[in-house]
Amino acid sequence: MLALKLLLRTGFEYVEDCFDIIFGAKWNPFYQLGALGWFYYWIVVVSGLYLYIFFDTGVTQAYESLEYLTHEQWYAGGIMRSLHRYASDALVVMIVVHLLREFAMDRFRSARWFAWITGVPMLWLVFAAGISGYWMVWDQLAQYIAITTAELFDSLPFFGESIARNFLMDSKLSGRFFTLMVFIHIAVPLFMLFMMWIHILRHASPKVNPPKELAIGTFSMLLILSFVKPALSQAPADLKIIPATVNLDWFYLPVYPILNDVSGITVWITLILATIFLMFIPWMPPGKKTPVAEVHLDNCNGCSRCAADCPFSAISMEPRTDGSNYKLEAVVDADHCVSCGICVGACPTATPFRTKSNLSPGIELPEDKIAELREKTIAASEKLTGDDRVLVYGCGKSLNPAEITNEEVGVVTMPCIGMLPPSFIDFVLSKKLADGVFLTGCRDGDCSYRLGIKWTDARLASERDPHIRKRVNQDRIGKYWAGLTRSKQFFNELTAFRQRLKKLSLLETETAAESKQSSEKVDV
Amino acid sequence: MFKLRYILGQIIAFIPFAMGIGYFSDSPSYTYHDPEKALIMVSFSHASEHKDECRRFSQEELSAMAPNMRRPMDCSRERVPVYIELMMDGQNLLSQSYNPTGLAKDGAASIYESIPVEPGQHEISVKLRDSSRESGFDYEGNVSINLDAKELFVIDFRKDHNGFNFQ
């Protein structure tokens, strides 16, 4: 399982690297799978609403009304129908890839079980919505789906009367089935929307909209596809004739051919076991829960920055309980906290300039204390020699520090780069522990803890508290978001950074010498 | 400049995605029934007779019962299996027993069989036993049919509608 996950993760990262070149990190669809899912969902809803206006729910009229939309009103109804179909297919692709990717990247552990577990039922819902949709067309595919689905339900021991029998003779076919299908086809997506909302409930600033350019790109793709290959019905259903050959939508109906060879009950058991297995993945070994962030009220001034930066909405600001003059205090919800440390990076009291004995910030991770980070920083820099000494701060989800460390480069890692308070960079440079500080972590746009890179970039650019101090020479800060796979580019960037540092040192020595000379002249 | 590169990139990447979606949304087609054959379906549910005959309670038995539980007849709930035999042109296509449904075996037996056959003229004979008799049948139906390829022929059974019903 671990090997499979690593293989999947490496595979994803290599493919995503290619997509970074093609789309750019900002538009890379792999970093927007959830948001794209939402986008496809809305296309399906809007196009579905249009189709519903013209759709006739009678047994015989359903097919005709869709034929009218497809052929007579091809420019609107036909396009809407095609968009409805293709966006639904794209939605299935997004959901499956999203699930595989979150699994590969290990993003389901600790408090993230919630998003995982609320995502799994979505698979059932999306298939139920899709299958009921194909049923409503009442063409030969619908006839096949109706009989096969009914047979699948008949294989369960709860139904006394066979449902499939209703689809063998026209005389037995009831309009009520159609009403039921329409109901399912509307109710299931509505319930799905509710589940999608629950799914992202614990995420601060959830990504529900893809970047505009990607949205335009993907919508244009669906639109062009709708013109080039309009979605069509198959021949009308006729219960006296076996369709024999059907054009399956393989995104929604891959299970159906299996039912020809395997009993319905076996399929049910397999599907249910697979769902239970998926549900339990967050608790599979090695599922050690790391201790969650702790608030030290003695040092918390109630500034709310930790709450604003926590990507998992795990911190709330509550009225003070320790009688201090501050109004609020940070409170961590242990069930939501994933121990990323991003809150520590946001806390103004997490600074290495404070004396070692008093280095307990308002909030910190019990297993990655700020005092330890300071010690590691000093220890890593002590070994460095030369005039291009670099201290790399990296996250535990990206490059292996052992590969990077040498005489000129020291490495300090933490759960997420968002845990690094900007004051540490100031500390390293002002105390001359290194000539430059280089930051790395997951790939740009794909922080394992969602917002670590975003907040780090914003803090360095002084766009978000805590800002980096003005006195810090930004030329001595480098960064490259490498992930697991981009070690070659990482080393290229690091080498280039060190060359810049060398030049900078040279320039500074020359400037210092010149100013010394001119001051000597003045003295003379 | 970069944007143009990424826009071109999007176009290049979306073409195979669109082709994939367009293709797999209705292809490859799937054949689940031999198009050269017709299909006979035997499909109905039928409540067979009870396993044991009803018997009248004796006076002693009745007086031993609580007044609100007294009833004249003692009938077992369990039903016998439904046995069906289907012959086509003298050839046996189906001979099978179907157990009654329900935990107490008191429900109707459900029969749902599909049998692909060659198209053409056929003599169909179907027999059903739903009582505890050892041999022979309680219902029989015969029909002469001419089936086309892919045609569905349904054999239904309804006790209250003279037994077998062919469609």
Ligand code: SF4
């Ligand atoms: S470590 Fe801090 S930022 Fe990360 S989830 Fe926990 S409370 Fe939120």
Ligand code: SF4
């Ligand atoms: S950022 Fe630090 S000081 Fe501010 S509320 Fe959070 S724990 Fe307290």
